[in-house]
Amino acid sequence: GENVEQHPSTLSVQEGDSAVIKCTYSDSASNYFPWYKQELGKRPQLIIDIRSNVGEKKDQRIAVTLNKTAKHFSLHITETQPEDSAVYFCAAPYGGSTLGRLYFGRGTQLTVWP
Amino acid sequence: KAGVTQTPRYLIKTRGQQVTLSCSPISGHRSVSWYQQTPGQGLQFLFEYFSETQRNKGNFPGRFSGRQFSNSRSEMNVSTLELGDSALYLCASSSLRASYEQYFGPGTRLTVT
Numbered sequence: 001g002e003n004v005e006q007h008p009s010t011l012s013v014q015e016g017d018s019a020v021i022k023c024t025y026s027d028s029a030s031n032y033f034p035w036y037k038q039e040l041g042k043r044p045q046l047i048i049d050i051r052s053n054v055g056e057k058k059d060q061r062i063a064v065t066l067n068k069t070a071k072h073f074s075l076h077i078t079e080t081q082p083e084d085s086a087v088y089f090c091a092a093p094y095g096g097s098t099l100g101r102l103y104f105g106r107g108t109q110l111t112v113w114p
Numbered sequence: 115k116a117g118v119t120q121t122p123r124y125l126i127k128t129r130g131q132q133v134t135l136s137c138s139p140i141s142g143h144r145s146v147s148w149y150q151q152t153p154g155q156g157l158q159f160l161f162e163y164f165s166e167t168q169r170n171k172g173n174f175p176g177r178f179s180g181r182q183f184s185n186s187r188s189e190m191n192v193s194t195l196e197l198g199d200s201a202l203y204l205c206a207s208s209s210l211r212a213s214y215e216q217y218f219g220p221g222t223r224l225t226v227t
Contacts, residue, residue, distance in 0.1 A: 034215070042220070043118075043204065044157070044218045045218070046215070046216070049215065089156075093214040101159050101162055101172070102147075102157075104156055106156045
């Protein structure tokens with residue numbers, strides 16, 4: 001199956017700074033890469049995703065970049081705010097499958113200090 | 115559209131008992147996937163159902179089973195509960211077009227004592 005590794009496991013930044021979380025995947029056939037945000041006691045929420053036919057996607061303060069050659073993708077959060085504090089998960093489906101099985105990274109606890 | 119709902123939200127069971135959890139997907143979504151979330155193992159895939167058929171299964175023992183009804187609602191069952199089954203059980207729904215684009219429910223927090 002797919003193997004998704006995520007780094008760092010914890011990240012602390014000052015409000016207004018940028019945060020970057022990186023993930024690598026093993027299966028070159030993987031073609032969809034979502035990012036989820038999970039606040040304490042809440043459900044994982046899909047915040048952005050990217051498909052393998054593009055290299056970058058932006059949505060306001062968040063962006064995701066994909067390097068298919070190196071098999072890694074990253075989440076970038078600019079102008080961080082305290083409400084960005086949460087656990088962030090990257091994921092990838094099994095190979096090129098469209099079936100509903102996602103492999104998740106172990107998560108990054110992001111803390112934004114005011 | 116209403117989001118994914120799960121019932122119950124919290125459950126306390128004793129070792130050896132069985133439990134049934136329920137998930138109602140977003141209206142129009144026909145795929146339902148189940149995940150187990152624990153601090154030690156993270157988010158792990160249990161199984162996926164589409165049109166009342168299990169399409170995909172993760173590496174969990176046979177004590178974990180599920181089913182899906184004609185209205186796309188899904189249930190998962192865990193028999194002979196063990197302490198290690200204590201976890202947050204999340205279901206996620208997705209449309210036919212892209213089953214990997216998943217939206218999660220709030221989860222059921224299961225505690226086994």
